[in-house]
Amino acid sequence: MPLSGRRSRLALAIVAGSALLFAALWGRHAIVHAQSAAQNQLTVYSPQTSYSVPLLDANGQPYAGLVELLEPLGSVDARADGKKYKLHFTPPGGRPLELQFTEGKNKGKVRGNGYKLPANFVVQNGRGYVPLSVTSALIAKLLATDTELHAAPRRLFIGNVQVRYTLELHKDNPSRLLLGFSSPVNPSIATEPGRVRLTFRREPIVSSVGENVPYSDPLITGVSFSEHDGLAELDVTGTAPMMANFADGGRTIIVTGAPAPAPVAQAAPAPLPPAPANTQNPTPQPRQPATPRFLVLIDPAHGGSDIGAAITPSLPEKDVVLALARRVQHELANRGIAASLLRNSDVAITLDQRATSANAARPALYIALHAANTGQGVHVFTALLPAANLSPQGFLPWDTAQAAYLELSGSVAGSVAAELESRKLPNTRLLAPLRPMNNIAAPAIAVEIAPPAGTVDEIANAAYQDQVAQSIAAGIAAVRAKLPEVRP
Ligand SMILES: [Zn+2]
Structure with a gap:
């Protein structure tokens, strides 16, 4: 399609902007992965909560900070005075219990009685540390409960919390x-x-x-x-x-x-043999090909250990997009359009698996959902690929399978953007080389939801998500006639 000069400049601006946005997306994801690297810490499981305590290497063995260890279990008041260290721990509804230790000494006092540590007490930057191996016995004494330490895997169980x-x-x-x-x-x-x-x-x-x-x-x-x-x-x-x-x-x-991935190359269905002339003797009928149907496949991005962006410290992108996916599915059902979710739980799926599952499902439309804590409103993406004169019936190269569908994908994106506009929701149309969209052998768009305006946590606001879901569903319904039904 020839572009006028003005539209060419606009297209270039869109491409430049999307490259930045794309870089930003990757930047965020890289940070998330770096943070998930294993750290040297103890996980404590108590009946009320689970928490982690950073460990320190001293005297050739791991040590745990007393305040970090005890604070989630009650209230703590600790003071270091020179080499002397004193801590008062008050369990919920109980009386304060005193612990006393001396830096560089293994003898101390707990609840007024002498208490010998397996190695010397450590004070660093005013904070007191005890050997990891004694944490279990120490907490058992303070809380008068059973405890169990798995020292090598760094897990401490308080009370009967074990899940079997x-x-x-x-x-x-x-x-x-x-x-x-x-x-x-x-x-x-x-x-x-x-x-x-x-x-x-x-x-x-x-x-x-x-x-x-x-x-x-x-x-x-x-x-x-x-x-x-x-x-x-x-x-x-x-x-x-x-x-x-x-x-x-x-x-x-x-x-x-897992469902077997379908090959991307799709052969045209074989022509049916002519119907038998003699209908009196029922003969086995040739298997009828499945009726074409119109299915929208919704792909909530990320999941499992891949949390996506941290929209807020307690709100990962993977949860925002799953909630939005269910709303979109509901809004499509209201308009008589069947939709299924590529993931309906908190599971990690690779980009290749997403593409193979999506292509195996043979949807009339694929829609990926992302969320961002930067920017405003809704970004509607289609794949950034050179438009190719490829027939969807022929062999489609994996890396650019989407190229044959770019025009239809663009129609859907435009229709969704128009519905967003009519609901006065800020929206931007973008092109981006986003995977797995490039590998999808069907019309495909990606929608990235950012906060409407104001604070970041408004992204989870039900009314806002409903408006976005309605725009997506109405946008799809408006161009449904252009999108071919597909035989499953
Ligand atoms: Zn994302």
Whole structure:
């Protein structure tokens, strides 16, 4: 399509802007990954809360800060005076208990009685530290409760907080593994071919069925439990790609085979043989191809350990986009349009997996959802690719599968932007080389929601999200007739 001079300049401005935005997106994600690196810390599980305590290396062993260890369990008043260190700990509803130690000495006093540490007390920058190995006994003495320290994996359990799990393998086709938990859990889930890894940072998961459970099953070959760096992991191994879903309010996680990816190259359906002339003797009918249908596939970006952007310290992008995805699905249903979600729980999915799942689902339209804490309003993206004279029926190169659909994608983006405009929501149309959009063999757009105006947490405001979801759904409904239905 020839562009007028003015529109060319506009297009260039859009491309330059999107490159910046794209760089910003990647910058944010890189920061998130750096922060998730394992740190030297102790995870403490108490009946009220789970928390982490940074550890210090001293005298050839790990030490834990007394204030950091005790503060989440009651109130703490600590003072260092020269080499003398005194701390008052008051458990909820209890009386203050006194601890006294001296820097460089292993003898101290707890609740008025002599108390010998396994190594010398350490004071650094006015803060007192005790050896990690004594934290369990010390807290048991202060709270008069059972405690258990897993020293090497840096996990401390206070009271009967342990969460146990059961395993149940159903030899369906494909097989299903049910992991049952004694309390609801919310692990981050990472998948790679032949493996699903559940990582528990805040849940006091312990093994009750042995560290390794092998299975002789065509799909699921085993489950192993491990704990390290203040967390626990359950690894499910298998012979093919698998996926995990939550059920029963987080008390059950179901691991099954992932749907097989469809090849991107799509052959035209074979012509039907002529109908048999003799209809009196019913003969087996040739299998009818499935009826074409119109399905919108919504892809809430990020998930699991990939939190996306931290919209606020307690609001990750992955949660904002999942909530928005469900609203869009609801608004589409109100308009008689079927939609499904590429992820409907807090799971990590790679970009390649997203693209293969999306192409296997054969949607009439793919829509990715992102959220940002910078900027204002709603950004509507289509892929930045050279428009190609590729026929959607022919072979589509993986890296640029979207090229054949750019015109239809642009129609959808324009229609959504118009609906945003009519609802007086600030909006911007952008082009960006965003994956997995470039690999999608269907019309595709990405929508990035930023706060409307004012404070960042308004991004989670239900009325605002509803307005955005209505704009997206109405925009899709308005161009539905242009988008071909697809045989599943
Ligand atoms: Zn994002």
